Amino acid sequence: MTRAVIALFFLALTSCSSTRRSPTSWQLADDSPVKPDAALLADMIAALDAAAQAGTNPSISKFHVRAATAFEHNGQRVVIAGGNTEYALPEAIHGETSAVNHAIVRVGADAARAKVRFVAFYSQSCGTSLGCGDCRDFMCASTQSDRLLWVCGSAADHKIRVRRFAEGLAAEERFPDATPAELGIPTADLQRLNNAVRDAWKHGISLFTSPEQHTAAAVLTAKGAIHRAAGADDAAFHYRFPVGGALQQAATAGEYAVRAVMVAGKAGAWPHIAYRDRQYGYEFSSFGQARGQLPIRLILSNGQGRYKVTTFESALPYAFSVARFNPQAIERFLRAQEPALR
Numbered sequence: 001m002t003r004a005v006i007a008l009f010f011l012a013l014t015s016c017s018s019t020r021r022s023p024t025s026w027q028l029a030d031d032s033p034v035k036p037d038a039a040l041l042a043d044m045i046a047a048l049d050a051a052a053q054a055g056t057n058p059s060i061s062k063f064h065v066r067a068a069t070a071f072e073h074n075g076q077r078v079v080i081a082g083g084n085t086e087y088a089l090p091e092a093i094h095g096e097t098s099a100v101n102h103a104i105v106r107v108g109a110d111a112a113r114a115k116v117r118f119v120a121f122y123s124q125s126c127g128t129s130l131g132c133g134d135c136r137d138f139m140c141a142s143t144q145s146d147r148l149l150w151v152c153g154s155a156a157d158h159k160i161r162v163r164r165f166a167e168g169l170a171a172e173e174r175f176p177d178a179t180p181a182e183l184g185i186p187t188a189d190l191q192r193l194n195n196a197v198r199d200a201w202k203h204g205i206s207l208f209t210s211p212e213q214h215t216a217a218a219v220l221t222a223k224g225a226i227h228r229a230a231g232a233d234d235a236a237f238h239y240r241f242p243v244g245g246a247l248q249q250a251a252t253a254g255e256y257a258v259r260a261v262m263v264a265g266k267a268g269a270w271p272h273i274a275y276r277d278r279q280y281g282y283e284f285s286s287f288g289q290a291r292g293q294l295p296i297r298l299i300l301s302n303g304q305g306r307y308k309v310t311t312f313e314s315a316l317p318y319a320f321s322v323a324r325f326n327p328q329a330i331e332r333f334l335r336a337q338e339p340a341l342r
């Protein structure tokens with residue numbers, strides 16, 4: 001993965017050399033989808049001014065993500081900033097996760113969940129993304145995600161645009177039900193996927209993961225190969241996700257064209273697919289689409305003959321992806337892999 005690719009994993013891009021205007025010059029954009037009231041807008045402006053000054057350490061991408069939130073606590077306005085940090089292999093702590101984590105540090109988890117109403121980004125430009133999959137998981141766990149607002153303050157014109165974070169969520173329960181015939185997978189391949197995912201689910205590593213949380217995935221590639229993986233946790237809580245794991249095995253075999261991914265959990269229940277794992281699927285689906293193929297079918301199995309089917313594109317609305325911001329990077333990568341793709 002190149003530095004240019006890494007750089008594209010961020011919603012809010014801010015140059016060090018941006019000209020900073022008076023803190024009083026922020027204005028709500030006429031086309032802002034959400035119109036906050038005056039008090040909330042004042043908190044957003046205070047947060048944007050703090051975000052503009054936030055420290056970051058994007059040692060790989062060189063792109064700064066400056067985020068902040070603000071709320072009343074003990075009779076005073078509290079303004080809390082966060083910034084992105086990158087390290088070693090392309091890994092990162094993202095600006096929005098940093099800001100909400102700092103809010104927890106400042107007022108405690110319960111107060112932060114009750115009081116954080118928005119995350120504001122001081123941004124070079126306001127795109128459509130509602131954050132990466134991992135940050136969505138963190139926001140769902142740490143805030144009232146159904147009411148959380150996503151605020152972009154444009155460094156260029158000091159216009160503020162406010163959206164709903166929940167537009168980036170897609171609950172598994174709402175994925176469309178499908179009969180086996182509607183899955184678009186030949187019966188023999190469907191049986192192979194079922195066998196692989198049920199067998200994989202028996203294994204993996206569940207030191208801290210409950211049976212209800214434990215899931216597995218099986219991948220059917222365009223060449224007809226099956227790859228599989230089960231979730232694996234560890235003491236540092238650096239969970240290894242099944243969809244990402246199975247797709248990594250496909251990539252290791254040089255197979256970047258994937259037809260379907262089946263996910264299953266405890267028999268009789270619909271599996272939960274973390275947004276971080278959806279991000280891996282979304283990125284992988286963009287490989288096949290760059291070669292004119294259909295999006296990967298994402299199939300949920302309840303282990304008792306019932307299915308739901310969707311795509312990673314539908315399961316991760318307003319995704320942040322290299323495919324959206326730098327398709328040339330995917331083209332360069334796939335061209336280098338072309339012998340393996342044939």
Ligand SMILES: [Zn+2]
Pocket residue numbers: 094131132133134135136
């Ligand atoms: Zn993120």
